[in-house]
Amino acid sequence: MIRVLLKNMVFHLSDPNFAKNLNMEDNNPKYQTFVVNSAKYLTLTTTKFDRRKKWQKLDPKEIRSFIPGSIIEIFVTPGQQLKAGEVILTLEAMKMYTKVTMPYDGVIKSIEVTKGNKIPKDTLLATIE
Amino acid sequence: MSFKRNILDLRKRKKEAQQGGGEKAIEKQVAMGKKTARERIKAILDENSFHEYDLFVEHTGRDFDMEKKVLHGDGVIIGTGTMYNQPVAIYAQDFTVAGGSLGLMHARKITKIMDHALKMRVPLIGINDSGGARIQEGVNSLAGYGEIFYRNTNASGVIPQISVILGPCAGGAVYSPALTDFVFVVENISKMFITGPGVIKSVLGEEISMEELGGAMVHSEITGNAHFFAKSEDECFEQIKKLITFIPWNNAQKALKFPVQEPLSKKSIEEIVPVDPHNPYDIRDIIKAVTDGSDFFEIMEYFARNIVIGFGRIQGNTVGFVANQPMYLAGVLDCDSSDKAARFIRYCDAFNIPIVTLEDMPGYLPGVDQEHAGVIRHGAKLLYAYSEATVPKVTIIIRKAYGGGYIAMNSRHLGADFVFAWPTAEIAVMGPEGAANIVFKKEIEEAENPAEMRKQKIQEYKDKFANPFVAAAKGYIDEVIEPSETRARLIHSLEVSGSKVDPRPAKKHGIPPF
Numbered sequence: 001m002i003r004v005l006l007k008n009m010v011f012h013l014s015d016p017n018f019a020k021n022l023n024m025e026d027n028n029p030k031y032q033t034f035v036v037n038s039a040k041y042l043t044l045t046t047t048k049f050d051r052r053k054k055w056q057k058l059d060p061k062e063i064r065s066f067i068p069g070s071i072i073e074i075f076v077t078p079g080q081q082l083k084a085g086e087v088i089l090t091l092e093a094m095k096m097y098t099k100v101t102m103p104y105d106g107v108i109k110s111i112e113v114t115k116g117n118k119i120p121k122d123t124l125l126a127t128i129e
Numbered sequence: 130m131s132f133k134r135n136i137l138d139l140r141k142r143k144k145e146a147q148q149g150g151g152e153k154a155i156e157k158q159v160a161m162g163k164k165t166a167r168e169r170i171k172a173i174l175d176e177n178s179f180h181e182y183d184l185f186v187e188h189t190g191r192d193f194d195m196e197k198k199v200l201h202g203d204g205v206i207i208g209t210g211t212m213y214n215q216p217v218a219i220y221a222q223d224f225t226v227a228g229g230s231l232g233l234m235h236a237r238k239i240t241k242i243m244d245h246a247l248k249m250r251v252p253l254i255g256i257n258d259s260g261g262a263r264i265q266e267g268v269n270s271l272a273g274y275g276e277i278f279y280r281n282t283n284a285s286g287v288i289p290q291i292s293v294i295l296g297p298c299a300g301g302a303v304y305s306p307a308l309t310d311f312v313f314v315v316e317n318i319s320k321m322f323i324t325g326p327g328v329i330k331s332v333l334g335e336e337i338s339m340e341e342l343g344g345a346m347v348h349s350e351i352t353g354n355a356h357f358f359a360k361s362e363d364e365c366f367e368q369i370k371k372l373i374t375f376i377p378w379n380n381a382q383k384a385l386k387f388p389v390q391e392p393l394s395k396k397s398i399e400e401i402v403p404v405d406p407h408n409p410y411d412i413r414d415i416i417k418a419v420t421d422g423s424d425f426f427e428i429m430e431y432f433a434r435n436i437v438i439g440f441g442r443i444q445g446n447t448v449g450f451v452a453n454q455p456m457y458l459a460g461v462l463d464c465d466s467s468d469k470a471a472r473f474i475r476y477c478d479a480f481n482i483p484i485v486t487l488e489d490m491p492g493y494l495p496g497v498d499q500e501h502a503g504v505i506r507h508g509a510k511l512l513y514a515y516s517e518a519t520v521p522k523v524t525i526i527i528r529k530a531y532g533g534g535y536i537a538m539n540s541r542h543l544g545a546d547f548v549f550a551w552p553t554a555e556i557a558v559m560g561p562e563g564a565a566n567i568v569f570k571k572e573i574e575e576a577e578n579p580a581e582m583r584k585q586k587i588q589e590y591k592d593k594f595a596n597p598f599v600a601a602a603k604g605y606i607d608e609v610i611e612p613s614e615t616r617a618r619l620i621h622s623l624e625v626s627g628s629k630v631d632p633r634p635a636k637k638h639g640i641p642p643f
Contacts, residue, residue, distance in 0.1 A: 037560050037563035038560070039491060039561075039562040043455065055497035
C-alpha cells in the first residue's frame with residue numbers, strides 16, 4: 001500500500017507548481033528603511049501594515065460614536081448648557097436604543113449629525129465648548 | 130425476477146437524488162465558475178474511491194410550505210473515500226440544492242460523518258458552499274451549527290480537519306472552518322463574513338463588495354482566517370493533496386516517511402544571507418537549502434509575512450518550520466506573526482511533527498497600534514506554544530536574536546532541545562545601536578563629538594556582545610556551527626530526538642492567552 005502511495009506522491013513532488021526556484025519572487029524589490037530600536041533595516045512592508053491607523057489622542061471636547069448605528073432623536077441644540085449625564089441624543093445600534101450623554105458639565109458647541117443619519121463607528125456626533 | 134425490478138428502482142432513485150438541485154441549478158453553479166459538489170469530491174479523492182451515505186435523507190421542514198419541497202440529500206453530500214489509498218472522511222455542501230442552506234437533516238448528515246471520522250481516526254475534509262442557515266427551519270438550523278462546532282472542537286488535535294471554502298460561507302457557518310486546522314480559499318469563489326455587504330449597507334450606509342469584505346485574498350492577507358490561497362478550484366485541490374502528504378492521519382501516528390532527497394539548492398547557504406544584519410534576504414531560501422528536494426510547503430503565505438511557517442522534509446520526515454522573515458518588516462515579531470506561529474506550533478505538537486526554528490529578528494515591532502492591539506497578549510501565545518510543545522525542537526540562530534524575541538523564538542530557556550548559532554549570530558539583550566544609547570548614555574552626552582562617540586561605543590558594544598560566543602560561554606546555545614553544516618546538524622538533532630519523552634504535569638488543559 002505504501003509503495004503505491006509513494007508512487008503517487010512522487011508525482012506530486014515533481015509537480016512544477018510546487019518546486020519553486022530558489023529565487024526571490026521579485027528580483028528587484030523596493031526595500032524601505034524600517035527602524036527598530038534605533039537600528040535601520042532594509043525591508044518590505046505588508047498591506048496590512050501600510051493600512052494601519054495612526055493613533056491620535058482623544059479630544060475630550062469631541063463626542064464620537066462608539067458603535068455604528070442610526071440617530072433616532074436629538075435632544076439638545078448648540079449653545080445649550082448641560083450637566084454631566086444629561087442625554088444629548090439617542091443612537092440605535094444592534095436593535096438597542098443607546099443614550100449618548102454629556103461626559104461633564106458644559107455647553108454644546110455643535111451637533112454634527114441629524115435625525116435619521118446612519119453612521120459608522122467613531123463618527124463625530126457633537127462638540128463641547 | 131422481482132429482484133431486478135428492485136434494483137432498477139434503486140438505480141432510478143439514486144440517479145434522481147444524485148442530480149442534486151437539477152440541471153438548471155447545476156448550469157447556474159457552472160456559470161459562476163464553480164464545480165459541483167460531486168465533482169469536487171471526485172477531484173480530491175483517489176479515483177473511484179468515494180462511497181456515499183445518506184443520499185436519501187429528506188429534510189424535516191414543515192413550515193412555510195417547505196413540506197411540499199423535495200431537497201435531494203438535503204443539500205449536502207457525505208461519505209468516505211481514500212487519498213493515496215488511505216481512508217478519509219469528506220462532506221460537501223451542494224449549493225444547487227436550496228443554496229446549500231443548512232437545515233436540521235443537513236447538519237445531521239455532517240455530524241454523522243464527523244463522528245465517523247473521529248471514531249475511525251481519519252482526516253475530515255469539509256467543503257463549504259452554502260447560503261447559510263435555512264431560515265424556514267428556524268432554531269433547528271442554529272442547533273445544527275452548534276452541533277458541528279462541538280464536534281470540530283472535540284476532534285481538534287485528534288484528526289486533521291481541513292475546510293475548503295468554495296462559495297459563500299456566512300454568519301454562523303464561518304465558525305466551523307475557523308475551528309478547523311487548515312482553511313483553503315479560492316479567488317473570486319470563496320466569501321466569508323459574519324455580516325454581509327447588504328446588512329452593512331443598510332445599517333451603516335457603507336458600500337463594499339463581497340470580495341473586498343471577505344474574499345479569498347482578504348482572509349489570506351488581512352484577517353489570517355485562511356491558510357491557503359488558490360486562483361482556481363483545481364489549484365486548491367492540488368494544495369490539499371500536497372498538504373495531506375506532510376501530516377499524519379491522526380495524533381497517534383507520525384507523518385509518512387518519504388525517500389530521502391538532497392536539497393536542490395544551487396547557491397551555497399552562505400551566499401543567501403548578507404553579512405550586514407541590516408540587509409534583507411528571503412528566509413525561505415535558507416529553508417529550501419536544508420529541506421529534502423528543496424521542497425517547502427508554505428502555510429499562510431500572505432498573512433503576517435514577517436514570519437514564515439510551513440512543512441518540509443528532512444531525511445524523509447516531515448518537519449514544521451517557523452522562521453523570521455527579514456524581507457518583510459525586518460522580520461519583527463508582532464501581534465499577527467506571534468499568533469500565526471503559535472497556532473502552527475500547537476498544530477505540530479498535537480500531530481507529532483518536530484519543529485525547526487530559524488531565527489533572525491530584531492525584536493518586537495514598536496508602536497502604539499501594536500501595544501494597543503495587545504502585543505503582550507498575542508506575543509505570549511508564542512511563548513506558551515513553544516514552552517508547551519513536547520515534540521523535538523531545534524533552533525538555528527542565523528543573525529539577530531535580540532531581547533524578548535530571542536527568548537520567544539524557541540530559546541533553550543523555553544525548552545529547545547538543540548540550539549545552534551551561525552558565527553554571524555548576535556545574541557544580545559538588544560541591537561548594538563539601541564544598547565549603546567542606553568549603556569553609554571552619559572559618555573555620549575558628555576563627549577565633545579557625541580555622534581563620533583556614539584559610533585565608537587556602538588562598535589565597542591558590537592565587538593563585545595553582538596556575537597554568539599557570550600551565549601555559547603553560558604551553554605545557552607549548544608554549538609556555533611558553520612552555515613554549511615546546518616542540514617547535517619538538523620538531520621542528527623532530529624535523529625537523536627526520535628524517541629523524545631518530555632512528560633508534563635497532569636492537567637485538564639492549560640489556559641493559553643488566546
